[in-house]
Amino acid sequence: MGKDAIPKNWPPTVPYLSQPSFAPHITKTQLQALRVCSPDLTASIPANFPRGPCPLVRIILIGDPSHPARGQAGLFAARHLEPGTLIVPYYGIIHSSLPPHSLDHEKSDYDLWLNREVNIAVDAEKAGNEARFVNDYRGVRERPNAEFKLCWDARSGQQCTVAVAVFVLPSGKNAPTKAGAGGIAKGAEILVSYGKGFWSKRKEENEASVER
Numbered sequence: 549m550g551k552d553a554i555p556k557n558w559p560p561t562v563p564y565l566s567q568p569s570f571a572p573h574i575t576k577t578q579l580q581a582l583r584v585c586s587p588d589l590t591a592s593i594p595a596n597f598p599r600g601p602c603p604l605v606r607i608i609l610i611g612d613p614s615h616p617a618r619g620q621a622g623l624f625a626a627r628h629l630e631p632g633t634l635i636v637p638y639y640g641i642i643h644s645s646l647p648p649h650s651l652d653h654e655k656s657d658y659d660l661w662l663n664r665e666v667n668i669a670v671d672a673e674k675a676g677n678e679a680r681f682v683n684d685y686r687g688v689r690e691r692p693n694a695e696f697k698l699c700w701d702a703r704s705g706q707q708c709t710v711a712v713a714v715f716v717l718p719s720g721k722n723a724p725t726k727a728g729a730g731g732i733a734k735g736a737e738i739l740v741s742y743g744k745g746f747w748s749k750r751k752e753e754n755e756a757s758v759e760r
């Protein structure tokens with residue numbers, strides 16, 4: 549698929565990105581910080597990794613009544629994904645996450661930290677790619693089967709965030725069937741942990757809206 553193609557089930561109102569986009573307020577210092585390949589980046593996107601729709605995943609609308617995100621979409625494996633597979637980079641708008649810009653930017657559900665030292669996050673709410681559809685594992689399966697990792701993107705020479713398949717222990721219907729099998733089975737939903745902080749903040753917001 550060419551880099552201008554759009555994945556199936558992509559929402560028509562959200563621009564699809566095949567690389568990160570930068571908010572105009574990003575400073576030179578922040579851009580320079582992103583161009584440092586620091587030793588704590590434990591994954592990397594190789595120079596030949598294709599841009600555009602990712603053949604490893606499918607965006608699927610969730611109809612299962614027992615799924616806590618029913619009626620929304622999720623990201624599913626289009627083929628078996630071995631543990632350690634770099635699944636899909638997380639693209640969105642790279643922005644300053646703390647003051648002075650936080651005044652005009654509410655942190656959204658699609659916001660991931662990119663570099664805490666210089667307060668940069670990537671937000672896929674208004675524009676992004678398939679990775680914005682990764683749901684949290686809570687209420688779906690026992691544990692996550694993927695994680696977001698900071699990485700080095702050799703194509704652009706800057707830091708990026710990627711979804712990576714993690715080793716999955718046997719559990720439920722996605723249990724590996726063969727010795728040595730693991731990763732994410734074809735057709736299974738790709739699920740990460742958003743962290744307890746995400747859900748406690750969500751609970752507080754819900755309680756506040758009930759009190760109003």
Ligand SMILES: C[S@@+](CC[C@H](N)C(=O)[O-])C[C@H]1O[C@@H](n2cnc3c(N)ncnc32)[C@H](O)[C@@H]1O
Binds near residue numbers: 617620622657680682
């Ligand atoms: C980054 S989006 C994930 C994609 C989202 N399902 C969609 O269709 O746009 C995060 C939102 O997905 C929903 N979500 C993700 N994981 C969930 C879970 N385990 N239980 C309930 N809702 C979930 C919540 O509404 C959350 O605010």
